[in-house]
Amino acid sequence: MKRLAFKGQGGDLFVILLVNMLLTAITLGLYYPWARARRLGWYYENTELDGHPFHFHGTGREMFKGFIKAIGLLLLIYGAYFAGVATHNIMLTLIGLLVMFVGLLLFIPLVIHGTLRYRSSRSSWRGIHFGYRGSLGELYRICLRDGVLTLITFGIYGSWFAMNLRNYTIGHLRYGSSSFQYKGDGLDYFLMNLKGYFLTLFTLGIYGFWWQRDIFNYYVDNLNWNFQDGKRIAFKSTATGGGFFALLVVNVLIVIFTLGIGFAWAEVRTMRFVMDNITMIGDADLDSVVQTEQEHKNAMADDLGDLMDIGVFF
């Protein structure tokens, strides 16, 4: 059954982006976190499930704090390297470099964790909040183990890494008393990407749209929503390669021929496409969810996740 919908209009997003740009420019960038909060809020407000909109509760002030924390942490990490270089001592420079690399590696799970906790706790639907209950320690364990395995297999294990990470994070995502589950398999994911890669190569890129469809389907079809009474809703994708082709080619044409001004409309087309191609199967009662999550006050690093391009989408 089709229950998700995106109701936003390109013109509306365009005005919001424009105001954000103006305020960001005249405050020399300081407004950016507020701009981002406004924009996220707009996406949530225009995404509907069963005719009810989602809501984003995050504020620019929270995101600004997260942003400052993240910048401070990054400066500290990079500072180690620059301090090493400043001494003109090869040994100390190498140590500084090592500290920087290890610091950056340790930083990534922290960002993922912080982003998930912050973003989910600031999302609600029908007044019930989402939440993330994964543990940071477990996330570190997965990232370290799989990170090392990925390195020594020259990246091949990366598919298993991606799936383990997705299984764990989505598996600890909640909506009130209901929870989510993702059942991705490293081997399936690896073979799918292998096939996609070579077919895209052989068809001079044309298969890329079908590869894109396969990835999208894999993300959607393995997602389940479990309710406290044992019932569940399964997500199913209806996206086709042709659909992706039309979406992406037209989007690129819109953006290029309007010199970027049409970006908002391209964005809205993408959101529509995504929401229109996710169906939900199952008879669970969406009215039965009870509020469970406490108020989460720590805006750890949501904005940093954004800076480092770690998109969180659910």
Added chain:
Amino acid sequence: MEREVQAIYYDGATSRPQEATVCVSDMNSLEVRLPGGDRFQWPLEHKGMEWERSSSLLRLSFGEHPRRVLLIREELFIKSFVLRMHYTGRQGAYDRVLSFARSGPVLFFLGVIALLVCAYLWLLPWTAERLAMVVPREVDQRIGETAFQQMALAMTIDKERSEALQEFGGMLKLSAHHEPVYHVVTEDQVNAFALPGGHIVVFTGILGKMDSADELAALLAHEATHVEERHSTRMMARSMAGYLFLSLLIGDVNAVVAVVAENANALRNLGYGRGLESEADAVGQERLLANGVDPHAMVKLLELLEREAMEMPEQLAFLSSHPLTKERIEAARRKAEELGTPSAANEKLDLLFRRVVPHGDQPIKEIPSSDN
């Protein structure tokens, strides 16, 4: 705000939505009636009451977490509600700008674009340069020192000729704030460069092409001007500021726009780089005159490089880092005429020049040419 409107009510405890009826009981509160017969007051002037309005939706929330929520989609009601709330002075700057933007999107768009372009073209470079100038010159020296230490590992430095060049450069007063350190590096490239803070590296390739001391003096004057006028630091400040500005602005926009903007930024920096080269020529010429060298030497140097570029297209290094154009030569010639010739010639330079560029000892695979 006198009518009754339909609203959706979430109680914050369960995900069950309720169809509520909302009506205005007095100026300071709403009355909410639920289908089960329950009714309660919803205060408007209360710390725990928040409202947000998007294009077609009014969202009121109230209380501690989990908050109770009312959603209203009735357009007329939203309008009068917003008016009433603004009347008591609760409108943020953002909403004011947004409603202004909605009233005339095209005009607003053009205005914003004009403002952003002006900021990018004039305000930003101006601010960046001012900031760069505040950075103490010691920082230039440290950056240059660190960079040179790392580069030196990969270069073959000719000690003897470096000393000769140092002596040659020492005869000239080229930089008021820095003491240039000269290095001759054995390398066929027809090139030379200056690091911030004073290290100036000259390749044997370019020395081999020179016939007279004044050409070398012109080269050093050009490079020393880069150091003295802090061109690297200014360039870095400008390109960093431009990059930050653009990435903040279009951080929200997609990859295609980002690529276009980044290339435009790089192109602009290239233009700025050309401006700095011309400045190094002109100021260098003034320094030449002050040191008793004919400013026409800069024209000779540029012509030499131009010939070089035509003869050996595979060694265009100097050209790519020092874009060379007819206009640049023409500008140098005009500047030389304007400055005139020095009253007393600096004769010691010729002797020193022979030590920097020993005759017949040119490391270049010589291509038959008419000169010499």
